[in-house]
Amino acid sequence: MNGPAGPDAPLVLVTGASGYIGGRLVPALLDAGLRVRAMARHVERLQDRPWRDRVEVVEADVADPSTLARALEGVDVAYYLIHMMGGGSSFATRDRAGAQAFAAAAERAGTRRIVYLGGIHPRGEELSAHMASREEVGNILLEGAVPAVVLRAAVILGSGSASFEIMRHLAERLPVMVAPRWVRNRIQPIAVRDVLHYLVAAATLEGTPNRTFDIGGPDVLTFAELLHSCARAAGLPRRRIQVVPVLTPRLASHWIGLVTPVPTSIARPLVESLVHDAVAAESDLRDLVPDPDGGLTGVDRAIELALARIRDLDVTTTWHSAAPAGAPSSPLPEDPEWSGGIVRRDERSRTVNASPQTLWSVIEGIGGAHGWYSWRLGWVARGLLDRVVGGPGLRRGRRHPHRLMVGEALDWWRVERLERGRLLRLRAEMRVPGDAWLELAVEKSDGRTVLHQRALYHPRGLLGDAYWWAVWPFHGIVFGSMQRNIARAAENAAHDDPAASGATAGSAGTGAPAPSRGGPGAASHAVDDEESA
Known part of the structure; x- marks a missing residue:
């Protein structure tokens, strides 16, 4: 060398x-x-x-x-x-x-x-x-x-x-x-x-x-x-x-x-x-x-x-490391260069009784084997449907169980933005008539840890709008349970391993779970039948 x-x-x-x-x-x-x-x-x-x-x-x-x-x-x-x-x-x-x-x-x-x-x-x-x-x-x-x-x-x-x-x-x-x-x-x-x-x-x-x-x-x-x-x-x-x-x-x-x-x-x-x-x-x-x-x-x-x-979790690149040719590249709707149009939103915030570092370790470990902390049957069914129509579904998983990188694939999402310890933005690569994003953010406000979650969807034409309203009745189940269970996983991790609550900002950068059974992987199993496949 x-x-x-x-x-x-x-x-x-x-x-x-x-x-x-x-x-x-x-x-x-x-x-x-x-x-x-x-x-x-x-x-x-x-x-x-x-x-x-x-x-x-x-x-x-x-x-x-x-x-x-x-x-x-x-x-x-x-x-x-x-x-x-x-x-x-x-x-x-x-x-x-x-x-x-x-x-x-x-x-x-x-x-x-x-x-x-x-x-x-x-x-x-x-x-x-x-x-x-x-x-x-x-x-x-x-x-x-x-x-x-x-x-x-x-x-x-x-x-x-x-x-x-x-x-x-x-x-x-x-x-x-x-x-x-x-x-x-x-x-x-x-x-x-x-x-x-x-x-x-x-x-x-x-x-x-x-x-x-x-x-x-x-x-x-x-x-x-x-x-x-x-x-x-x-x-x-x-x-x-x-x-x-x-x-x-x-x-x-x-x-x-x-x-x-x-x-x-x-x-x-x-x-x-x-x-x-x-x-x-x-x-x-x-x-x-x-x-x-x-x-x-x-x-x-x-x-x-x-x-x-x-x-040994030492896979440096994968077949889905790069976004597929022809992948959408339009900006997030909130960006200044956004050209306008309808943007549908589902926004939720919740106080979490855990440190920002513990909450972030759960967020960065989401997907793959840890699941999506949400309605299991709904995610599995949607993943299978996406596979049938030629999309990635949930099979791609993740490269590393606890650490993400910008640009890598995560099940049917792509990591579009990552501010470690603060913000994870995912862009959907599943087959939908529009552009979709999921954001998870951690904030420290008045001494409290707050989880912000929002789903954004920019429909393409009438079909795109029809799709949004067709799935709207399920948002409370999917996105509501996701937020509750992410918060619960972080609180369980903090309860089972009090040291995790006092983690330093530097430890948040690892994206790793708490070393006890209360880490994100274990905590996800604490939500019983609401955990994702």
Whole structure:
């Protein structure tokens, strides 16, 4: 590991820095002694990353070419880690336009190299729409004036990756499963740590290579064998897999969307990539780049490492780290730039007999396994309905049980604003005809701790307004019980652990519960049948 980058070190740009690979690549590049500029469509989503103070951050969007000049100014190597996964029927057009705009902007900026991560696929076969789009993006970059290094990988094994989450949940939840014929296709998975190793090395390759390189781990096996490996690493009996000829990628992706946390819109392109063999056709990069210390990571070891990180709550990025392409970006209705329109509100305040720090630890631990401190059946039913119509539902959970970061997903919400110890603002990503927010705030007033809760909804058209009034009768049950039970959880924590009531302001920053059984997780179970799933 090298020390901090000096002023003369090459400057690299990482696009998609809030995403799964980008969020892990940034610290790897810093450790390699390079200067890093992190690019994101919404820079506030990077504010809680542990590497934030070590990098330059720039807000830019390939969909707005006018923003790219500043992002690429002075950049030696640019990493293009953008793909409109699950981005609707026009994703290929947007992928194409984004790659063309980026290649042209890199040429104008005098960038020396572009590095892109695509997918392995067989040559000469008809590809799925998403795989074809990824190949097209790679070709656009290779045909541009700036030399490009295009790395192609198959299934990436790592804690939090969409591919790994699909495999893990299928293996853990289904001792017997039916599967399509393509589970017998050969794939060459690669550990995420080895992907990062090659990505970092691509910045300093000698010469001006302008070509693709296939990258893969040391093992070639079928997807069915990969599922067996997941079960074995988790200490489970061997899974029974019955292959059937009628399960199309479309049907398989819907099934995965119901069984795993990965929604159908994300699962489908991943499933379609498995219809073909995905084995490296060459290993030329290994002739140019030394293997990582200890060699490339085998499948069993990669799975063990991923499961260990999940068990140790050390998952740094996840497949839902970045907001999906095309996610709404309109401002909160109270913001000065708000353009007007109807805003529906449900606002409630309540005095809580606990310290602000104890109350905040409950708030920051909300969602995921702790639940939503509200009408359980209502939340579960709404989550299932959202999954059916293609939304995230409640399956995404949370990255860490007690600590949140701006920009990360939390069940069907996205953390939009976080002032630790004071304010949590969540923006809904469930399928609704409008824009919705939930705010939870802590205030110290006249020596009392006050919990402020408000739900805001900006309807789109008559359908949006009809939706608000249709669910209005349930607000007292959902939002009223939520506020009562959050307050009760904090009061129970303060009662069971008096030390928690006297917590310092510094301890509130950890977002951790009280160490006794009265922490937020335990307190949530004290509300009996009103706790959320």
